[in-house]
Amino acid sequence: MARFRYAAGLWIVGGAKDRFVEYRPPVDLQTMLDMMRQVEHIEAVEIPYVGPFDIDATRRELERAGLAACSLITGTINGPRWKFGSLSCLDESLRRAAVDEVKRTCDAAVAMGCSRVTVWMGQDGFDYPFQLDYGGAWDRLVRSLGEVCAYAPDVLVGLEYKPKEPRTHSLLSNVDKTILACEEVGASNLGIVLDFGHSLNAGENPAEAATTAASRGRLFFVHMNDNYREWDDDLVPGTVHVWETLEFLFQLKALNYDGWISVDQAPRREDPAKAAVQAIRNLEALARLAESIDVEQLRAMQGSCRIDDIMAYLSRLLLGET
Amino acid sequence: MARFRYAAGLWIVGGAKDRFVEYRPPVDLQTMLDMMRQVEHIEAVEIPYVGPFDIDATRRELERAGLAACSLITGTINGPRWKFGSLSCLDESLRRAAVDEVKRTCDAAVAMGCSRVTVWMGQDGFDYPFQLDYGGAWDRLVRSLGEVCAYAPDVLVGLEYKPKEPRTHSLLSNVDKTILACEEVGASNLGIVLDFGHSLNAGENPAEAATTAASRGRLFFVHMNDNYREWDDDLVPGTVHVWETLEFLFQLKALNYDGWISVDQAPRREDPAKAAVQAIRNLEALARLAESIDVEQLRAMQGSCRIDDIMAYLSRLLLGET
Amino acid sequence: MARFRYAAGLWIVGGAKDRFVEYRPPVDLQTMLDMMRQVEHIEAVEIPYVGPFDIDATRRELERAGLAACSLITGTINGPRWKFGSLSCLDESLRRAAVDEVKRTCDAAVAMGCSRVTVWMGQDGFDYPFQLDYGGAWDRLVRSLGEVCAYAPDVLVGLEYKPKEPRTHSLLSNVDKTILACEEVGASNLGIVLDFGHSLNAGENPAEAATTAASRGRLFFVHMNDNYREWDDDLVPGTVHVWETLEFLFQLKALNYDGWISVDQAPRREDPAKAAVQAIRNLEALARLAESIDVEQLRAMQGSCRIDDIMAYLSRLLLGET
């Protein structure tokens, strides 16, 4: 199988805060890129499209750092303006503003040469029962996405689903509902950004979620991190869910996924550069284990429900002969 | 709006057990119907199709009790035979046996005059990472469902999704994935049995899930109960999630749902007849509250994001003026 | 029974942010007090002790607003300095600094005339397995608390437990562990600030948690809010868990709790003044319902395990005759 190509969200070496504390102040582009270039195996970065965004300057800095841009992420979560939603917002002028902003991000992605845009609609959803007219919100969301995808047919628009935070309930909450949105829009350039941790939060097995998306040609991009299932803790990959991470990487290879594996974590008390290095090391080690799995043999054991044999096989793989 | 028509799963007044204790032994059909007929407002029952199933005798007993059959439920969960799954099972002979059993249930449903069948695939899923070839299981599931729906075009086949139990992970785990199955099969007689508690287990807001299903013409049947979100406790409706139950009933009316509202609970330490009465009382009380909501006013408040006003309106509704 | 006396955390009408967005900028003391004084039934406020803290000016402003101070909250969560913990911190100089800061807060509480201090150790805990020497952290915590309680014997020092956030695992995670800390310290002025939402996060029934604390003389203070169990959403009280909130208020009265009922919520998209009004309205309405419960009758039904009768009684109470 082909090796994975690793990337990272630029923000993982940027500032860090939660609702109580600012752990590190924001960091300028050049400093972030200098930190990132030193992380072995990282070839590209995801970049937030938040204004003012100087395309030329950003390209120059990337070139200097020897890093590619693999994706832009829309800024329709940033700022209180979007607190009631973006592409699904009830307020028509805000919805239009969100559509325009995503279009601008698509234009910038083309100019940056990556032609990938991630849309995370963190504010589209609700907090309390009775707060949202679900049907209406869905229809507006589909309409907005249709307009964006038609505008930028050469850009892969990836929807990053997540069940909650910052809303208590997000509209695009799991892989299946996001597929429903993709299919209802009907554009081939609309797909999914599968964040491993969001998938756990959604109660999914991420390897199964990847299969759901990939089998419909919608698996566009992958974010790696880890958490304790109930919340998007954005921990370093492999530090909690060893088996699920291993299975996910195995399944990506089995699905012939040839896109980026991008680290999206939020080190607060850790050194962000060291955490980035650790993330890649864990992913590389697990990817090697995944590669050593005999696919034919596994499928044969699955096919005859020999679950005891699967368990024994995997334990030997990770823990060695006993 | 039209009144709801109430039904109940026959089993809610039958035997009761968990993996540790048998609380009540199984109860014969006549006794269950005698208990059920005394619950005001219940007009029909859901009946498990588990052999030996005597259609004529069952019809006579129902007539005697003055109750209708509103749905049959397939028995492809009952017995260790199905422990690795039914309609998605890797073992082709078992998969065929499951398809045949569902077809027989459809035939019986026609003979019983209800033309509704509920399929709950509790054993189709997995327990451990790496145990299932997700893509293959999905394909078999879709193929099986297609065959069943083609066989019984006049029967409404409803899929009851649930995220877990008895497997740690079910294949049809949430409303969205079940819609994906319906749309991939492409049969108009395939739809969803929305169990309120399963929807909570799936991390859903049930009113939103109902909207997702109904807007695609797939909301066939509704099960009512309650739980503490993490597990299918099958408690009496309205005893934990007052707001979500109220919103769900409101939304059913707003969606012009005209099917059955069926109680599916599992009283273990309660008197099952009293628990059935209480279930209907809670549902009726909440349904009346739901009817008293001014839909126009609510939609107007939702439409302008007046969430403070919605909160005030609802508190007055349930808790009165303060 | 006596009426409840209501208070609120000053911050509930202050600024609002999460890790992604600042919804409202910080608000000055006078403005917050002006908003709070207009909320009917709120008689007192909890005030964060974060420097520079001008005791005299704060007292003047409170007097002007006609509000009392009911508690000060320590600032040992504010700022990255405490990111590895406060009273349990491994770094002895930081632990000493935390002890000193809590002592200063106690001094200020005496000067403010409220003699109550809340200690929420949000940073004392761990994020990853193997990160903490649990035994050592506990010992330091107990030693620090002992020193603080001995220093300020006239101040009621209340520990606000919470299972997670901002750490993925907090040291004082539930009511029982916090009681263990109180009893190991052995000071009578050490007790518990029971936050209703934190209690839900900890998997507790808050009414039971209140009983655990009160029966040992440790229930010092109460925070009210609501959430969806998995995370400290800080929603308006009564908007999700109607039954548990009702039972909690009932049990507080049954336990003869005569302390403050303080609102601690985090309106982000709501108008904070309206949300405060709504919180009190919900609490008042539920408190009145709680008062109307016949304690003798309930205890008699509990005593003879008549759980069906309890269910019927409660449904009539909240939903009326049906």
Next chain:
Amino acid sequence: MARFRYAAGLWIVGGAKDRFVEYRPPVDLQTMLDMMRQVEHIEAVEIPYVGPFDIDATRRELERAGLAACSLITGTINGPRWKFGSLSCLDESLRRAAVDEVKRTCDAAVAMGCSRVTVWMGQDGFDYPFQLDYGGAWDRLVRSLGEVCAYAPDVLVGLEYKPKEPRTHSLLSNVDKTILACEEVGASNLGIVLDFGHSLNAGENPAEAATTAASRGRLFFVHMNDNYREWDDDLVPGTVHVWETLEFLFQLKALNYDGWISVDQAPRREDPAKAAVQAIRNLEALARLAESIDVEQLRAMQGSCRIDDIMAYLSRLLLGET
């Protein structure tokens, strides 16, 4: 460090069922022991004390199989009689019957030569808000435990806590509350049976829970299994939570725990004998890894908050150099 001594609950090779399906019928004592004796490293079994219990016959069978009895488990969960609780039950005659049954179990444990009894009070708790008078239930529980511990001073009585199932809320729900019970009873022969999976269900880090119990001299016995946090799935140890299992075994050694490590799992679709072998293999492999951890080095890194170094150290340990 000393090697662990492994045991297993006899039931893990017995019958298997859930509330829907009986996967395997009950198995007689001799057959279970024959299966168990073939599992390498298992030296002893835990045996349910459910009548009729023939002490002499059981001893003979154990001797024949070359296995020791390490603990008896009380039968006060078995049968509908205990549905409203055992040692905390409101019905005084049932509470007395439960106390007597636990005493009989203690007598039998002495006769069996193991002098250890596990008490799991699965039915002591509540299902709905308002159902239990918490204070009264706690007082009865403490009184019952006091009587039992005084009766059998030479028996180690271990309380197995669990947050839920079969009740939606158990009285002894976490390690801390169980410690509170032990300390309130005040008997030195009362302690804790720490079930790894129950600890995860309680939101605990099991290594921390073990520390809490052991530091008070209350860690009597350990059950190993695994699950997905929300429910007591009783999966094979090490198949989900690799890091937490490793840390737990490490911490047991660091705490000088010299008791049994007993497998308590519930294979339903697996071959129970193979699952037992796998459990021990996983535990042995992880125990060896745990032994290879340099305690001094780890404590030094913990002591100076070098969390990046801890993460790197652990990744190398499990996943090798990268």
